[in-house]
Amino acid sequence: SQKIEQNSEALNIQEGKTATLTCNYTNYSPAYLQWYRQDPGRGPVFLLLIRENEKEKRKERLKVTFDTTLKQSLFHITASQPADSATYLCAPYSSASKIIFGSGTRLSIRP
Amino acid sequence: EPEVTQTPSHQVTQMGQEVILRCVPISNHLYFYWYRQILGQKVEFLVSFYNNEISEKSEIFDDQFSVERPDGSNFTLKIRSTKLEDSAMYFCASSEGGAQYFGAGTRLSVL
Numbered sequence: 298s299q300k301i302e303q304n305s306e307a308l309n310i311q312e313g314k315t316a317t318l319t320c321n322y323t324n325y326s327p328a329y330l331q332w333y334r335q336d337p338g339r340g341p342v343f344l345l346l347i348r349e350n351e352k353e354k355r356k357e358r359l360k361v362t363f364d365t366t367l368k369q370s371l372f373h374i375t376a377s378q379p380a381d382s383a384t385y386l387c388a389p390y391s392s393a394s395k396i397i398f399g400s401g402t403r404l405s406i407r408p
Numbered sequence: 409e410p411e412v413t414q415t416p417s418h419q420v421t422q423m424g425q426e427v428i429l430r431c432v433p434i435s436n437h438l439y440f441y442w443y444r445q446i447l448g449q450k451v452e453f454l455v456s457f458y459n460n461e462i463s464e465k466s467e468i469f470d471d472q473f474s475v476e477r478p479d480g481s482n483f484t485l486k487i488r489s490t491k492l493e494d495s496a497m498y499f500c501a502s503s504e505g506g507a508q509y510f511g512a513g514t515r516l517s518v519l
Contacts, residue, residue: 331507340499340510341451386451393439393456393505394463400450 299325301399303387309405310377318372318402320387327389330363330370335384335401344385345372377406410434414500414511421490422519429485429514431500440483441501441508442475444468451499457483490518 300323310316320330328349333341347354347363347370354361360373370389374381384401413432421427433440442454455465455475462475474486483502487494495518501508 329506333508335451338497338513340501340513341508343507343509346506392464393503394458395453395456396441396508397453398443398451 299323299397301387301389301397303385303399303402305402306400307403307405309407312377312379312406312408314377316374316377316381316404316406318385318387318404320370320372320389320399322368322389325389325391326365328391330361330387330389331396332359332361332370332372333386333388333398335386341386341398374404379406379408382406410509412500412502412509412511414498414514416514417512418515418517420517420519423492424489427487427490427516429487429498429500429516431483431485431511432481433483433500433502434509435481437502437504437509439463439503439505439508440475440477441503442485443499443501443510444496445499445513446496454485487516490516492518494518 302321304319331346332344335341345361347361358375362371382405384403386398386401388398390396415430440457445451453466455469456463472488476484497513499513501510
């Protein structure tokens with residue numbers, strides 16, 4: 298069955314450093330991959346979408362890579378700030394009818 | 409900026425009662441979803457709806473659940489006979505086929 302793994306249940310980073318979060322998937326070949334941010338008690342918020350034919354995508358301090366050979370996506374936040382503290386979810390998918398989320402990585406940025 | 413709205417924000421019910429959770433998706437979106445999140449756990453896919461019918465549903469979405477789009481704006485999730493384990497945050501989302509936009513959620517408490 299399809300499986301999505303986001304390693305490091307929690308990640309603690311010093312402010313100003315680059316945070317790197319990993320999303321691995323198995324038993325399927327998604328055409329797209331999305332990353333979301335979720336704050337406690339709130340709904341997920343869309344951040345970035347990357348297609349299988351795109352190796353890398355950037356938005357401000359965020360960068361996402363998508364390696365279909367390794368079946369992995371990396372999510373980077375550069376110059377991290379305490380306000381970046383949240384849980385980050387990845388969602389690799391092929392059909393818009395079924396978008397499944399990973400369990401998330403809780404990121405804490407300490408001042 | 410358009411947003412997905414969900415009502416009520418908190419619903420308390422007795423076990424065995426029926427509940428209806430309501431959502432108003434973003435008006436020009438084509439796909440509608442329900443997810444649930446049990447406290448401390450991951451966001452779980454329940455069902456997607458496209459072209460006035462269910463597109464996909466998960467194993468969680470059994471005969472106790474149903475969805476409806478009764479008019480051009482509302483999208484509802486009905487749980488026929490609630491169980492204690494249905495207590496969770498329920499999120500509605502909509503999309504044009506890519507990025508999903510989530511509502512603030514309805515916290516369902518089954519006593």
